Amino acid sequence: MINKERLTNKFISYVKIDTQSDPHSDSTPSTEKQWNLANKLVDELKAIGLQDVSIDENAYVMATLPANVPHDVPVIGFVSHFDTTPDFSGTNVNPQIIENYDGKDIILNKEKNIILSPDYFEDLEQYKGQTLITTDGTTLLGADDKAGITEIIMAMEYLVDNPEIPHGKIRICFTPDEEIGKGAHKFDVEKFGAKWAYTMDGSQIGELEYENFNAAQAIVRVEGKSVHPGYAKDKMVNSMYIAQDFINSLPRLETPEHTEGRQGFFHLSNIKGDVEETVMEYIIRDHDKTHFEARKQMMQDLVSDICSQYGRNCISIEIKDQYFNMREKVEPVMHIVDLAEKAMEEVDVKPIIKPIRGGTDGAQLSFMGLPCPNIFAGGHNFHGKYEYVPVESMQKATEVIIKLAELTAKKYE
Numbered sequence: 001m002i003n004k005e006r007l008t009n010k011f012i013s014y015v016k017i018d019t020q021s022d023p024h025s026d027s028t029p030s031t032e033k034q035w036n037l038a039n040k041l042v043d044e045l046k047a048i049g050l051q052d053v054s055i056d057e058n059a060y061v062m063a064t065l066p067a068n069v070p071h072d073v074p075v076i077g078f079v080s081h082f083d084t085t086p087d088f089s090g091t092n093v094n095p096q097i098i099e100n101y102d103g104k105d106i107i108l109n110k111e112k113n114i115i116l117s118p119d120y121f122e123d124l125e126q127y128k129g130q131t132l133i134t135t136d137g138t139t140l141l142g143a144d145d146k147a148g149i150t151e152i153i154m155a156m157e158y159l160v161d162n163p164e165i166p167h168g169k170i171r172i173c174f175t176p177d178e179e180i181g182k183g184a185h186k187f188d189v190e191k192f193g194a195k196w197a198y199t200m201d202g203s204q205i206g207e208l209e210y211e212n213f214n215a216a217q218a219i220v221r222v223e224g225k226s227v228h229p230g231y232a233k234d235k236m237v238n239s240m241y242i243a244q245d246f247i248n249s250l251p252r253l254e255t256p257e258h259t260e261g262r263q264g265f266f267h268l269s270n271i272k273g274d275v276e277e278t279v280m281e282y283i284i285r286d287h288d289k290t291h292f293e294a295r296k297q298m299m300q301d302l303v304s305d306i307c308s309q310y311g312r313n314c315i316s317i318e319i320k321d322q323y324f325n326m327r328e329k330v331e332p333v334m335h336i337v338d339l340a341e342k343a344m345e346e347v348d349v350k351p352i353i354k355p356i357r358g359g360t361d362g363a364q365l366s367f368m369g370l371p372c373p374n375i376f377a378g379g380h381n382f383h384g385k386y387e388y389v390p391v392e393s394m395q396k397a398t399e400v401i402i403k404l405a406e407l408t409a410k411k412y413e
Contacts, residue, residue, distance in 0.1 A: 002154055002395045004131070011133065011150040011394065012095050014040075014082075015142035020090040021083035021180045028058040028186055029083065029176035035059055037082045041149065041174055048157045050172075058176065058186045065156050065170040073168025073412045077197030078155075078401060079361060079372065080148030081178030084140060085383045094136040103128040108385065109137030116386050123204060123380055124388075131391040141387035143379030147394050148200030149174055151377060155401035167405035168412070171197070175361060181322055184364035194370060196336045198404070199362040202376035205393040206349050210337050210373040211327035212356035212363045213264070214292040218282040218299055219318045220246060226275045236275065242306060242314055243271065243278040249302050262287040262355055264295060287325055287355055323359050326366035326373075333371050339411070340375055343403040349396050352376075375400060 017037045022030040029035065038059040045053045050063040067073060084090040098106055103125060106116040114137035118124040135141045152172050159165055171194045175183040178201075202209060224239030250266050252258075259265045264286025271280045284299070286292035296319050303317045330337065337353075344351045362372035378393030 002158065002398045004391055004395060007150060007154055007394055007398070008097070008131075008133070008391055010154065011143075011146060011389075014146040014149060015093045015095060018091045018093070019083045019142070020086055021177045023086055023180040028182065030180060030182070031083075034083055034176045038174065038176070041082065041153075044153060045156075045172075048153070049160045050156060056188070060176070060187060061174040062192060063156075063172050065159060065167070065172075067167065067169040067409075068163055069166045069168060069409050071413055073409050074195035075169045075171055075193055076405070076408055077171040077173065077192060077194035077370070078152045079173045079175065079197050079199045079365070080145045080152055080201060080377070081175045081183050081361060082146065082149060083176050083179050083183075084142045084144065084146075085179040087383045088140045088385065089138070090140055090142060093139045093142055095141060096134045096136055098132040098134060101127055101130055101132050106132070106134060108135055112137055114385060116388065121381060121386065127390045127392075132388050133391060134388040135385050137385050140382075140384055141379070141389065143377065143387060143389040144382040145178065145201045145377060147377040147379050147389050147397070151200050151394055151397040151401060154398045155405075158398070158402055159405060165402065165406050166409040168409050170405055178361050181359065183361040184368065187361070187365060187368070189365065189368050189370050192370065196333060196371045197362075197365065198340060199360050199365075199372055199374045200377050200397060200401070201360055201362070202356075202374050203379060203382070204352070205376055205378055205390070205396055206344065206352040207376035208337065208340055208344065208351050208353050208373065209356045209360075210330040210353075211287060211325055212323075212359055212374075213285040213287055214289055214324050215322040215359055216284040216292070216296060217320050217322055218284060218296075220280040220282065220299075220303070220315065221317075222246070222273070222278040222280075222315045224275050224277060224314070237310070237314065238275050239278040239314075240273045240275065242310065243273060243280060245306060246280070246302060246315065250299070260357075264288070264291055266295065266299070284319070285357075289325065323363045324367060326363040326371075329366035330371050330373055336371060337373050339404060339407055340373060340400070343400050343407055346403050346407070347396060347399040349400065
């Protein structure tokens with residue numbers, strides 16, 4: 001149904017545009033280069049015939065597909081982000097197309113001996129015989145979330161070209177800076193005007209998610225005292241040793257590499273220090289709100305204990321909440337999840353309903369008054385050189401969007 005070559009070419013045209021965001025920037029978008037893709041998307045939306053196409057001063061792109069049915073249908077929306085993570089290079093992306101994947105190792109970069117292997121990435125096995133788009137081993141791919149953008153635009157184009165498919169008014173939005181946790185910060189929910197929406201930002205085919213981590217960031221600062229080591233007895237205080245005490249006092253198995261499913265964790269994401277000062281950056285995650293609050297309290301109590309042990313205010317902590325579990329906002333309107341599940345089933349996709357071990361714009365949007373579950377975009381191994389996406393998964397995601405539009409219109413006949 002969805003033209004494979006056209007979809008592939010569109011996706012590749014997007015990933016070749018560097019849109020890496022910057023967590024240290026105060027502007028929106030956080031990098032000027034995000035405007036390059038944002039403006040391109042505006043032109044494409046106009047070209048396919050959407051209405052009310054706009055881009056605001058922060059690079060949020062919105063557009064409308066008008067209803068083609070006479071009865072009232074709730075306005076629904078679809079959302080994706082165009083920035084890529086600052087965790088890995090998104091410059092000079094050079095995608096490789098693997099036709100009729102044979103189920104064996106894929107050499108991403110012969111010179112650097114970078115191999116995408118099903119022995120390590122077991123999900124590859126389910127895509128034997130399909131067309132994969134991979135990196136060349138030197139950058140990420142950008143399927144997170146340029147696959148989602150591709151799918152939304154392809155679906156809107158299909159609905160425009162096939163007016164016999166009934167649908168209500170559909171709103172779409174493409175956002176900057178999702179990868180640095182700011183994708184929804186300047187999202188104008190009132191202007192968007194949808195009753196509910198879906199982010200096309202999940203991973204493997206079939207994923208349907210309406211719960212995510214509660215999330216916080218913690219900055220831990222340790223103050224030491226630097227003295228000449230030859231005369232340091234009873235005078236020097238090495239901040240790195242105190243930091244080590246803090247790290248070792250947290251539950252060692254409650255870290256990302258030892259947890260799964262709904263299990264929360266503490267993650268030391270960065271540390272920089274010397275004798276005089278050490279600064280640690282943590283992220284705190286848990287699906288359960290009570291456990292989430294307990295994790296934050298545990299870190300605060302640990303800081304107090306260490307200060308008492310050393311007899312001085314040698315360590316401090318600053319904790320900031322980032323986002324919360326959207327489940328509490330989606331459960332009262334579970335029919336929007338049911339519609340997505342039915343849409344998947346009707347296009348022969350088996351729904352995989354599971355919690356997100358991460359965040360999504362949909363979480364923040366849900367708390368801003370726009371309930372927003374997350375649907376698969378098809379990619380795997382996001383944020384690194386082993387990222388890939390099966391073209392057939394993107395085709396199916398596009399079909400899900402089209403079917404969702406149709407089912408919503410029929411539900412309210």
